Amino acid sequence: MQSGYRLEGHTAEPTGRAAGLPLSVVGSAGITSVRAEPDRPMIGSGFSTFELVAAGAPTNRISCHLDAGVARTGFEFQNGEDFLRFEGLLPAGALALEVGRFDAELPFLSSERRLTMTRYLSPIAFGARGLELNGAHASWTYAAGLSLSDRTYAGGASPHAIQPPLEDTYLRLARTVGEQSFGAQMLFDRQNSDLATLSWLQHMRIQLGASLAGPGFTLVPSYVFDRFDDRPMPGVHERHQYYMLESIVPLGAARRWLVTGRYEHEYRTPNTYDPEEHRQQAVVQLAWQVIPNARIALECARADDRLAHQGSADVDAFAQASW
Numbered sequence: 001m002q003s004g005y006r007l008e009g010h011t012a013e014p015t016g017r018a019a020g021l022p023l024s025v026v027g028s029a030g031i032t033s034v035r036a037e038p039d040r041p042m043i044g045s046g047f048s049t050f051e052l053v054a055a056g057a058p059t060n061r062i063s064c065h066l067d068a069g070v071a072r073t074g075f076e077f078q079n080g081e082d083f084l085r086f087e088g089l090l091p092a093g094a095l096a097l098e099v100g101r102f103d104a105e106l107p108f109l110s111s112e113r114r115l116t117m118t119r120y121l122s123p124i125a126f127g128a129r130g131l132e133l134n135g136a137h138a139s140w141t142y143a144a145g146l147s148l149s150d151r152t153y154a155g156g157a158s159p160h161a162i163q164p165p166l167e168d169t170y171l172r173l174a175r176t177v178g179e180q181s182f183g184a185q186m187l188f189d190r191q192n193s194d195l196a197t198l199s200w201l202q203h204m205r206i207q208l209g210a211s212l213a214g215p216g217f218t219l220v221p222s223y224v225f226d227r228f229d230d231r232p233m234p235g236v237h238e239r240h241q242y243y244m245l246e247s248i249v250p251l252g253a254a255r256r257w258l259v260t261g262r263y264e265h266e267y268r269t270p271n272t273y274d275p276e277e278h279r280q281q282a283v284v285q286l287a288w289q290v291i292p293n294a295r296i297a298l299e300c301a302r303a304d305d306r307l308a309h310q311g312s313a314d315v316d317a318f319a320q321a322s323w
Helices: none
Strands: 023-037 042-056 062-071 074-076 082-090 095-104 126-137 140-148 166-177 180-191 201-214 217-229 238-251 257-268 277-291 294-305 310-322
Touching (some): 095 140, 126 166, 126 180
Antiparallel strands (some): 023 310, 180 201, 277 294, 294 310
């Protein structure tokens, strides 16, 4: 993704492509134990997830991606990505067009490609439904997108239902310097207002992140600022700030063992209606790559609401494989 869908060292010409749409099956299964505090009940459960992914390039200028989850009730298309990508709008991968449903995200911050099973506390990706222009030039990658809004009604004197308009916009810019990557994304997201006199609220999100490679480890820091504004008076905007630091450390000469640690903190600024809030989460995982497409892992996570003095501790043991 950091090279505009082209292999390293070949950014000036298309990469080799295989005809057809290869199919992958990704599955994981495991056991979870959860302890909630202060009540401290123990909850044991099993989980399993399966996903079908078909992606490829039928022609040199068109690539596509389709995935769906498999549950007892059948296929689930609510999550995942389904899009067509039209390349070659400008030569050497400088501009391409994506149409469909996809995650608008920084390439090194992705909920779909995370190593840990615990969900991010930070809002990592924006689920776009629309179109995106993106590309790569030299060490820069860039994107601009237009997405369907989550709005379902219009306010004012006579509120009425509406179809989600194509009005959410975002911009993304990233650069690679040697083995280090830096990026930023800005989102303007219109949502339903909780005031009958307004038809939409402005949700603005600014995200900064980096992937820093060191001797035997990788650090991924990020910062997200969320601002919700649906009230005409000053001083009552809702603001959230998210801080995250993730570390990835391979062990052994063969690098088949991997330790992943992540710490996140959320701070909500107090206003006239909402109190101050602090939440935090810490995750540690030890994984063994049995073969290139299969691994087993043990993961521990703890989440705390600092002001409410409530928290939970999770322990997950799982196996993950793909074909």
